Amino acid sequence: MxxxxxxxxxxxxxxxxxxxxxxxxxxxxxxxxxxxxxxxxxxxxxxxxxxxxxxxxxxxxxxxxxxxxxxxxxxxxxxxxxxxxxxxxxxxxxxxxxxxxxxxxxxxSFDDIRASLRRMGDVLGQPQRAEQLIADLDGRLAAVKVGDHAGMTAAIYYANNYTSGSGTLIDDVMTKAGLVNIATKFGFAGMERLPLELLVLSDPDLLVTADRNYSAPALAQQGFEHPAFRAQAALSGAVDIASRYTICGAPFTVEAVRLLSQGADARKASPK
The missing domain is CATH 3.40.50.1980 (Nitrogenase molybdenum iron protein domain)
Structure with a gap:
């Protein structure tokens, strides 16, 4: 039949x-x-x-x-x-x-997020739900108030002196916030170590950290306690973006854009 x-x-x-x-x-x-x-x-x-x-x-x-x-x-x-x-x-x-x-x-990247949402929708048989989430993502991005951050540089500094260059989600987040990633300027791709000396010499307009106030003692976090780092953070101004917003890409990643843009606005209002 x-x-x-x-x-x-x-x-x-x-x-x-x-x-x-x-x-x-x-x-x-x-x-x-x-x-x-x-x-x-x-x-x-x-x-x-x-x-x-x-x-x-x-x-x-x-x-x-x-x-x-x-x-x-x-x-x-x-x-x-x-x-x-x-x-x-x-x-x-x-x-x-x-x-x-x-x-x-x-x-x-945010394009990757859209592609993954569509594929997840296809795999789960929920294409309409996926399109709704993409529309939500785009709506959230459009709602972020990005000020005039032309020429403003930012440095990402993780535990163990790591940073993120081109081809990473946080790099695209920085671009959406109107900032220039110094790691990308240096030609870094993916995650690479950023020596503290190079961080200080680059003198970014904004210092971006992730989970800097880790509750338990950890050797990986020692770089945040170094006097040179503390001095640079005081000079540049620092914004801490919880890593959960950028470990995975989803509509909630827009929150990282909002926090970075907000941090850049505050930095611009209080120049070095």
């Missing part, structure tokens, strides 16, 4: 995944945004970490997984979401067990 799809129930609905497991922080959050109620069964343990996850409060609604093939197999998913850098052995084993796995690359 020939099956004819009812217009109200497109053929795609028949193959829509009903028990989805995500094992990556970024796919966790994007799936929580896109999936319909009851469609997403489990997210990774990182989704509940408020330092890393914007959606930590919502993560409590789902079962937790630790990215182990055995535990995920026992959840009997019809779809597993993973990152391109998720443990390869786990992904390979799940696929050998006949489980569909879709991998998502990290978002390194």
């Amino acid at each position: 020939l099956a004819i799809a009812h217009p109200a129930f497109p053929a795609a609905a028949a193959s829509m995944p009903r028990r989805v497991v995500s094992m990556n922080l970024c796919t966790d959050q994007m799936a929580m945004l896109v999936a319909e109620p009851g469609q997403l069964h489990s997210v990774s343990f990182l989704a509940a970490d408020p330092v890393s996850s914007v959606m930590a409060p919502q993560a409590g609604r789902y079962a937790v997984n630790h990215g182990q093939a055995e535990e995920i197999f026992l959840m009997q998913p019809d779809l597993v979401l993973a990152g391109t850098y998720t443990a390869g052995a786990t992904v390979d084993l799940l696929r050998r067990l006949g489980i569909r796995v879709e991998q998502f690359a990290p978002e390194n």
Whole structure:
């Protein structure tokens, strides 16, 4: 007998995944945004970490997984979401067990965020929801009041003296806030170490940190205690952007643009 799809129930609905497991922080959050109620069964343990996850409060609604093939197999998913850098052995084993796995690359720009949202919408059978989220993203970006920051430079300084250059989400965030990333000016791409001496010599108009006020003692944070860093922070002015806004790309990443633009406005109002 020939099956004819009812217009109200497109053929795609028949193959829509009903028990989805995500094992990556970024796919966790994007799936929580896109999936319909009851469609997403489990997210990774990182989704509940408020330092890393914007959606930590919502993560409590789902079962937790630790990215182990055995535990995920026992959840009997019809779809597993993973990152391109998720443990390869786990992904390979799940696929050998006949489980569909879709991998998502990290978002390194707002265009990447839009593309990932659309793909997540297609994978979950929720294209309309994805388009709504893209419209929300664009609306939030348009609503950010970006002042005249022409020529203003900013330096990103993370734990262990790392910075982010071209091809990173935070670099695109800085561009949207009207700022020039000194790491990009130096020709840095991706994440690279920025020697403290070079940071001081570059004398940025604004210093951008992430989770600078880490609660527990950590050797990685020692650079923030160095007298030269403290002096530069006092001179340039510093704005701390919680890393959870830029570890993964989503509509909430616009908050990083807003905070940076706000910091640049404050810096401009109080020149060196």
